[in-house]
Amino acid sequence: MKVTYHGHSVVTVETGNHQLIFDPFITGNSLTDLKPEEVKADVILLTHGHNDHVGDTVEIAKRNHSLVVAPNELAVYLGWKGLNVHPMHIGGSHQFDFGQVKLTQAFHGSAYTEEDSQKIVYTGMPAGILLTVEGRTIFHAGDTGLFSDMKLIGELNHIDLAFLPIGDNFTMGPEDAKLAAEWLRAKQVVPVHYSTFPVIEQDPHAFADSLPGGVGKVLEVGESIEFK
Ligand code: NI
Numbered sequence: 001m002k003v004t005y006h007g008h009s010v011v012t013v014e015t016g017n018h019q020l021i022f023d024p025f026i027t028g029n030s031l032t033d034l035k036p037e038e039v040k041a042d043v044i045l046l047t048h049g050h051n052d053h054v055g056d057t058v059e060i061a062k063r064n065h066s067l068v069v070a071p072n073e074l075a076v077y078l079g080w081k082g083l084n085v086h087p088m089h090i091g092g093s094h095q096f097d098f099g100q101v102k103l104t105q106a107f108h109g110s111a112y113t114e115e116d117s118q119k120i121v122y123t124g125m126p127a128g129i130l131l132t133v134e135g136r137t138i139f140h141a142g143d144t145g146l147f148s149d150m151k152l153i154g155e156l157n158h159i160d161l162a163f164l165p166i167g168d169n170f171t172m173g174p175e176d177a178k179l180a181a182e183w184l185r186a187k188q189v190v191p192v193h194y195s196t197f198p199v200i201e202q203d204p205h206a207f208a209d210s211l212p213g214g215v216g217k218v219l220e221v222g223e224s225i226e227f228k
């Protein structure tokens with residue numbers, strides 16, 4: 001399995017049989033190496049309804065006939081746009097043909113902003129996503145502030161790789177993400193959701209170096225971690 005970072009919170013997972021993408025915010029993403037019209041995705045995993053996470057979901061899903069896995073209200077909203085969706089909610093897990101997905105809580109908001117009509121569509125609760133594929137567990141925290149139940153998530157799951165936001169302002173900053181990394185007990189921690197916009201500018205290397213035990217790992221845009 002190959003796990004690749006594409007800027008902001010965009011992460012792809014290539015398994016032996018499936019192409020997965022988390023939070024495919026590509027149009028308007030100043031960091032990404034992807035082009036929306038070239039993305040291949042059997043599955044799109046969404047943490048919440050903010051535009052910098054839903055991103056190009058509709059275009060990618062229509063072209064690839066992707067399955068969109070998302071928190072219920074967001075899934076319903078995208079289902080009305082003609083996508084093939086699988087709604088889930090916090091605490092629930094489901095075994096798919098590509099692997100297992102479980103949603104965790106996240107302390108954040110969840111709404112899609114329709115810029116043209118200046119309308120905000122609320123899409124329920126935001127989530128984190130535990131994805132277990134080919135014997136490895138990846139935790140994509142979504143957008144969240146620090147919360148102490150990350151200790152419980154770390155106790156109940158053996159997380160091989162965690163993607164944690166460090167941008168501050170909208171999510172955890174580096175200091176809180178450092179505590180999150182400790183509580184989640186992940187074997188590797190990759191910072192995300194930074195430096196896409198000026199207000200979330202951060203030094204990912206300073207964050208990664210601050211984590212004890214060498215668990216911090218900065219992935220440059222387009223860089224991968226491979227699991228054999
Ligand atoms: Ni957000």
Ligand code: MN
Pocket residue numbers: 050052053143170193
């Ligand atoms: Mn965000």
